[in-house]
Amino acid sequence: xxxxIFGIETEYGLMCASLNGGVPPLDPEDAAQRLFAQVLATNxxxxxxxxxxxxxxxxxxAHPEYASAECDSVHDIVCNDRAGDAxxxxxxxxxxxDLAQKNIPGKVHLFKNNVDSQGNSYGCHENYLVRRRRDYxxxxxxxxxxxxxxxxxxxxxxxxxxxxxxxxxxxxxxxHMWDAVSSASTRARPMINTRDEPHGxxxxxxxxxxxxxxxxxxxxxxxxxxGMTEAVLNCLEDGLxxxxxxxxxxxxxxxxxxxxxxxxxxxxxxxGAKISAxxxxxxxxxxxxxxxxxxxxxxxxxxxxxxxxxxxxxxxxGFESGNIDSLATEIDWLAKKRLLERYQxxxxxxxxxxxxxxxxxxxxxxxxxxxxxxxxxxxxxxKLVSDDEITTATAIPPQTTRAKLRGDFVAAAMDSHRDFMAxxxxxxxxxxxxxxxxxxxxxxxxxxxRVDALMEELEC
Numbered sequence: 001x002x003x004x005i006f007g008i009e010t011e012y013g014l015m016c017a018s019l020n021g022g023v024p025p026l027d028p029e030d031a032a033q034r035l036f037a038q039v040l041a042t043n044x045x046x047x048x049x050x051x052x053x054x055x056x057x058x059x060x061x062a063h064p065e066y067a068s069a070e071c072d073s074v075h076d077i078v079c080n081d082r083a084g085d086a087x088x089x090x091x092x093x094x095x096x097x098d099l100a101q102k103n104i105p106g107k108v109h110l111f112k113n114n115v116d117s118q119g120n121s122y123g124c125h126e127n128y129l130v131r132r133r134r135d136y137x138x139x140x141x142x143x144x145x146x147x148x149x150x151x152x153x154x155x156x157x158x159x160x161x162x163x164x165x166x167x168x169x170x171x172x173x174x175x176h177m178w179d180a181v182s183s184a185s186t187r188a189r190p191m192i193n194t195r196d197e198p199h200g201x202x203x204x205x206x207x208x209x210x211x212x213x214x215x216x217x218x219x220x221x222x223x224x225x226x227g228m229t230e231a232v233l234n235c236l237e238d239g240l241x242x243x244x245x246x247x248x249x250x251x252x253x254x255x256x257x258x259x260x261x262x263x264x265x266x267x268x269x270x271x272g273a274k275i276s277a278x279x280x281x282x283x284x285x286x287x288x289x290x291x292x293x294x295x296x297x298x299x300x301x302x303x304x305x306x307x308x309x310x311x312x313x314x315x316x317x318g319f320e321s322g323n324i325d326s327l328a329t330e331i332d333w334l335a336k337k338r339l340l341e342r343y344q345x346x347x348x349x350x351x352x353x354x355x356x357x358x359x360x361x362x363x364x365x366x367x368x369x370x371x372x373x374x375x376x377x378x379x380x381x382x383k384l385v386s387d388d389e390i391t392t393a394t395a396i397p398p399q400t401t402r403a404k405l406r407g408d409f410v411a412a413a414m415d416s417h418r419d420f421m422a423x424x425x426x427x428x429x430x431x432x433x434x435x436x437x438x439x440x441x442x443x444x445x446x447x448x449x450r451v452d453a454l455m456e457e458l459e460c
Contacts, residue, residue: 001297002237003072004230005129005401005443008081008222010215011063011122012088012366013111025099025106032062035088035095035108042414049422051395051411052083053403063122064088064110069403070443074227075304076398078219079385083393085112085366092367112215113156113364114172121176121189124215126226128208128233129200129443136206137181139236140192144180145245146232146284147191147212148254149277152263153315154225156214157333159340159351159360160259166351167259168340170333172214174258180250191250199424201441208233212254217364217372219384220311220330227308232284235291242287245280246270261337263319278319285316304384329382336363339371339380404446409455416458429457 014035016026026034036046036058047057053069066084071077092108099106115121133139155170182190191212198205210229216222236242246269247253253267257277266274289309292298301309311330318324324331328338343359344350362371375381397407409427413420419430428437436457438450 001234001295001300003444004233005070005072006077006226006230007068007070007127008077008226009065009067009123009125009127010081010084010112011059011065011124013113013116013122013364014062014064015109015111016106017109019105019107022105025104026108028062031095031108032058032064034098035064035091038091038094049406049410050087051397051407051414052080052393053397053401053407053410054080054084055424056084056087061120061122069397069407070401071398071403072401072444073302073304073398074223074230074308075302075385076393076400077226078223078304079389079393080398081222082219082385082390086390086394089367096367107369108367109361109365109369110367111361111364112217112366113361114215115158115176121173123173123211124213125193126210126213126229128210128229129198130206130208130233131237132198132202132204132206137194140194140208141181142242143232143236144191144250145247145280146242147210148247148250148267149257149280150212150225150228151214151254151258152277152281152319153228153312153331154213154216154221155258155333156216156221156364157336158258159357161352168261168337168351169258170261170263171254171258173212174254177212177251177254191254200443205443214332215364216332218330218332218335218381220307220382221332223304223308223384224311224315224331227305228285228288228312231288231292231309234297235288238291238295240287240291242284245275245283248272261333278316282316282320285312307384329380335375335381336360339363339375400446402440402443402445405440405448405451409451412455412458418458427451427454429454431457 014028014031016024016031018024039048040046049055055067057065059065068080071080088110092110095108151171156172158169158172160167160169177189177191179190181192181194183194193209193211198207213225248268248270256267257265263278264276266276269275315327318327324334328334340356376383397403406422410422421428425440426437428435436454438454
């Protein structure tokens with residue numbers, strides 16, 4: 001089984017809430033600029049690469065964004081993704097302390113969700129390195145049914161409101177997808193973006209940019225989202241051709257599936273036959289299992305990947321039997337649904353009650369005001385990585401990919417107070433005499449003599 005590089009880009013919602021019931025003292029733009037004040041002072045930019053190999057930046061629309069370092073293990077991606085939450089949470093704590101000291105009656109919150117109160121959507125993008133092939137487009141188009149139906153396992157849960165009232169749906173992104181496969185990212189907002197930016201050797205690799213996924217709060221759902229997609233890609237690149245399940249209208253199907261929390265919504269295939277989201281996922285899972293067994297890959301799996309396959313199996317069996325209570329600490333949208341229903345029962349209110357809306361936001365709040373820490377400590381959400389591992393991941397890059405070279409260089413340059421530049425493929429040390437640049441085209445390499453030489457220059 002070949003190694004694969006993957007990563008997650010997360011855009012966060014940002015809000016400054018009033019502490020006295022009045023108008024919020026900071027609008028999102030002002031709050032974002034204040035949030036990034038220290039980043040700007042340290043790096044002279046709101047777009048920077050960090051010592052943990054990741055990228056931190058302020059995106060269009062005042063959305064703080066974190067792009068994880070390149071990872072080749074599910075454990076590392078969960079740690080590095082959680083590190084992004086921790087870094088932004090710490091930045092919010094600093095800003096809130098500053099607001100309190102200046103008697104500004106506001107508190108900043110950051111939300112790991114995908115839609116705001118005005119209906120604007122922002123993304124959680126997954127990236128998977130794939131081999132460059134002439135039939136790339138045909139191969140990824142064959143995965144559209146997988147991504148349309150995957151939400152029943154990895155959706156974040158969403159309170160949808162319209163003239164008919166409020167209802168609970170599976171996915172926050174489902175209603176904001178307008179194409180299946182496209183090179184556009186905002187205008188068409190496809191499920192899979194085909195813009196060719198490999199961030200590596202363009203003769204060998206492409207980057208599959210998946211836009212359809214929700215941002216996840218639980219470790220287990222994050223692991224499942226990345227791990228099951230990695231497994232599907234492993235099989236596809238090893239020659240497996242998944243049984244045809246082409247959908248007549250993927251955009252209609254993704255919305256219909258999101259609206260049915262039984263996971264049994266029947267969608268129309270291109271041949272006119274009906275199939276449920278559960279049946280699509282079960283078919284794909286069975287084909288993946290058969291291929292892994294035939295290839296002997298199960299013996300190569302680390303504990304986290306074994307957990308992914310176990311959760312994948314248990315989740316499908318739970319939806320099939322209707323016994324989903326056992327999944328309520330591991331599947332995001334089920335865990336949130338259970339929490340909201342408990343408060344609805346306690347307060348005797350519907351989903352349209354403002355108190356339920358506030359609870360929904362608190363679920364996604366990654367600052368110290370959010371619910372995740374308490375839920376994990378009480379067993380309400382399964383936690384796969386420790387606080388120590390998350391803290392380590394805020395400063396130390398994954399050790400088995402190119403991210404190690406970048407992270408170590410950035411840390412050393414910062415410690416030496418030297419001018420430098422870094423991006424996904426380049427490291428540059430800037431001196432009065434000129435600059436020294438190293439091009440890193442192979443994302444799988446974590447040792448490079450050229451980077452060692454660059455690091456020695458830092459000591460001069």
